[in-house]
Amino acid sequence: MSGHGDPIPMMSQRGPALSGEAHVPGDKSISHRSLILGALSVGETVIEGLLEGQDVLDTAKAMRAFGAEVTDHGGGRWSVHGVGVGGFAEPEGVIDCGNSGTGVRLIMGAMATTPITVTFTGDASLCSRPMGRVTDPLALFGAKAEGREGGRLPMTITGARDPMPVRYTVPVPSAQVKSAVLLAGLNAPGKTVVIEKEATRDHTERMLTGFGADLVVEETDEGRVITLTGQPELKPQHIVVPRDPSSAAFPVCAALIAEGSDVLVPNIGLNPTRAGLFETLREMGADLTYENPREEGGEPVADLRARFSPNMKGIEVPPARAASMIDEYPVLSVVAAFAEGPTVMRGVKELRVKESDRIDAMAQGLRAAGVEVEEGEDWWIVHGRGHGQVPGGATVESRLDHRIAMSFLVMGLATNAPMRVDDGGPIATSFPVFEPLMTGLGAAVARA
Ligand SMILES: O=C(O)C1=C[C@@H](OP(=O)(O)O)[C@@H](O)[C@H](O)C1
Numbered sequence: 001m002s003g004h005g006d007p008i009p010m011m012s013q014r015g016p017a018l019s020g021e022a023h024v025p026g027d028k029s030i031s032h033r034s035l036i037l038g039a040l041s042v043g044e045t046v047i048e049g050l051l052e053g054q055d056v057l058d059t060a061k062a063m064r065a066f067g068a069e070v071t072d073h074g075g076g077r078w079s080v081h082g083v084g085v086g087g088f089a090e091p092e093g094v095i096d097c098g099n100s101g102t103g104v105r106l107i108m109g110a111m112a113t114t115p116i117t118v119t120f121t122g123d124a125s126l127c128s129r130p131m132g133r134v135t136d137p138l139a140l141f142g143a144k145a146e147g148r149e150g151g152r153l154p155m156t157i158t159g160a161r162d163p164m165p166v167r168y169t170v171p172v173p174s175a176q177v178k179s180a181v182l183l184a185g186l187n188a189p190g191k192t193v194v195i196e197k198e199a200t201r202d203h204t205e206r207m208l209t210g211f212g213a214d215l216v217v218e219e220t221d222e223g224r225v226i227t228l229t230g231q232p233e234l235k236p237q238h239i240v241v242p243r244d245p246s247s248a249a250f251p252v253c254a255a256l257i258a259e260g261s262d263v264l265v266p267n268i269g270l271n272p273t274r275a276g277l278f279e280t281l282r283e284m285g286a287d288l289t290y291e292n293p294r295e296e297g298g299e300p301v302a303d304l305r306a307r308f309s310p311n312m313k314g315i316e317v318p319p320a321r322a323a324s325m326i327d328e329y330p331v332l333s334v335v336a337a338f339a340e341g342p343t344v345m346r347g348v349k350e351l352r353v354k355e356s357d358r359i360d361a362m363a364q365g366l367r368a369a370g371v372e373v374e375e376g377e378d379w380w381i382v383h384g385r386g387h388g389q390v391p392g393g394a395t396v397e398s399r400l401d402h403r404i405a406m407s408f409l410v411m412g413l414a415t416n417a418p419m420r421v422d423d424g425g426p427i428a429t430s431f432p433v434f435e436p437l438m439t440g441l442g443a444a445v446a447r448a
């Protein structure tokens, strides 16, 4: 199990209105995929705007261990000299994916149809997360996995020598599982078919097509049917990574709840499989607009403008929207505390197997801050108190979960008493510039 540095206690409190522009980093999902597909193509892929968060840096290190040449040219510009589909070498050491579910699950898929043996590990959070959801379908290709009780890391996988293509219906709404199967299918001869009943983020499909793979998506009564023809030669690409909507969520939500704020968050990727939070906030009555909508690198992009919104109302979030905002429920629950009335979130069982059990982590912290929360296995309700009515004054455990830490630091910008988190260290996994970005807008966020 990999280590974690000394805890970094942090706090936030009410202060001046937030204003200015928030330039959030590159998209985490797209950054992982750029490195992995770059490593599986033949020749040099250039990536601009790569997220240099720890999760992605761990994936970069892993790609080097598999034999790709990965170079950091500075200023967010990286290059990857790939080894081609089926060309992964057996790493000498253990692959440590740190805190990253996306990293470990996608890399397991990418190596599962190459006859090499690889041991994976991660931090205490990642070692508690389920890997069976990925190793079960990888076994259908012929890969063998041995790990701890309950399919946990550390885990050793031996890739299939003569992989068979598979047809697999993903049993949980998970882009990581879908992507692992597709990446494994790359080195299986013939057609691998993945079916998802609920659409999840589609960056893997878009990017595989961009790299020259033959991939067809059909919407059918069964769901979304994705057919990939194996053993293509992937062609290196020039990728410009859009800015991460999941990171944009934090300055946007901060501006909505902090009195007098007006913040512009430029160049945010608004792929419909990712933009559910912004739609939800608008339904709650948030003053949130999309300025200058355009398309960049095949992804819809706009500048988000968020202004203080004291009259938001709680709503029932449509469960069908869950996958498109799955990482944003923690910060939505914070906004919900400042809205009038209940916000009901259903069909969100997946929140219980993220970096932490996010329903439990948020419910405990919100209650400690004076907000009533009800919860069940796959639902929760936050009873909003309205603007100016949320006590705060709590210290919350971030549980090795960046989104929990950032959500409570956003909350403290509008509670009556400051909020504290015991460890802001995990924020560096996805949003290393969170603290300077927020203080640059005028937010009173600091190390405590
Ligand atoms: O594929 C991806 O890049 C991701 C998929 C989601 O996880 P699940 O596939 O477990 O839903 C999400 O929570 C994660 O932050 C990134």
Ligand SMILES: C=C(OP(=O)(O)O)C(=O)O
Residues within 6 Å of the ligand: 099, 100, 101, 102, 103, 327, 354, 355, 403, 430
């Ligand atoms: C769930 C997340 O990431 P991962 O699964 O990659 O650890 C997240 O970033 O919120």
